[in-house]
Amino acid sequence: MKAKVYVTLKPSVLDPQGKAIHHSVESLGFGQITDVRQGKYFEIALDKNLPEAEAKATAEQIAKDVLANPVIEDYRVEIIK
Amino acid sequence: MKAKVYVTLKPSVLDPQGKAIHHSVESLGFGQITDVRQGKYFEIALDKNLPEAEAKATAEQIAKDVLANPVIEDYRVEIIK
Numbered sequence: 577m578k579a580k581v582y583v584t585l586k587p588s589v590l591d592p593q594g595k596a597i598h599h600s601v602e603s604l605g606f607g608q609i610t611d612v613r614q615g616k617y618f619e620i621a622l623d624k625n626l627p628e629a630e631a632k633a634t635a636e637q638i639a640k641d642v643l644a645n646p647v648i649e650d651y652r653v654e655i656i657k
Numbered sequence: 658m659k660a661k662v663y664v665t666l667k668p669s670v671l672d673p674q675g676k677a678i679h680h681s682v683e684s685l686g687f688g689q690i691t692d693v694r695q696g697k698y699f700e701i702a703l704d705k706n707l708p709e710a711e712a713k714a715t716a717e718q719i720a721k722d723v724l725a726n727p728v729i730e731d732y733r734v735e736i737i738k
Binding site for chain 2: 609617621630
């Protein structure tokens with residue numbers, strides 16, 4: 577079983593890395609872009625005998641404790657069989 | 658319109674950052690994890706008058722040229738209205 581974790585900066589937090597990418601992309605001639613924000617993405621492989629609810633709880637706990645900083649970041653967990 | 662771009666290391670490429678996370682997570686007591694891989698995630702906001710096909714093509718081009726290194730990374734683009 578696999579969990580996908582998406583970590584993004586909260587909308588109120590400035591994203592200088594995203595701004596830099598936006599700037600590069602614009603100077604390369606892509607004019608239709610209005611904003612770019614960068615986040616992180618994790619794939620966690622879990623023991624396949626784990627029940628889905630428990631896998632989800634484990635992945636949520638890992639996302640909260642290790643992968644994201646809840647002060648400035650949001651996270652989203654998706655379980656894939 | 659929004660494009661989500663997921664960039665992951667190709668499966669054959671070693672991921673030391675993912676291994677470090679795996680190790681930390683294990684030492685925190687999460688024993689059911691078999692592997693962790695880290696990737697990148699981008700949200701690109703596009704001009705809302707752009708047709709969907711063109712938005713997809715633009716996002717694919719940006720993913721290929723700027724966000725991913727196609728030698729060692731795979732990317733996936735999703736368009737959200």
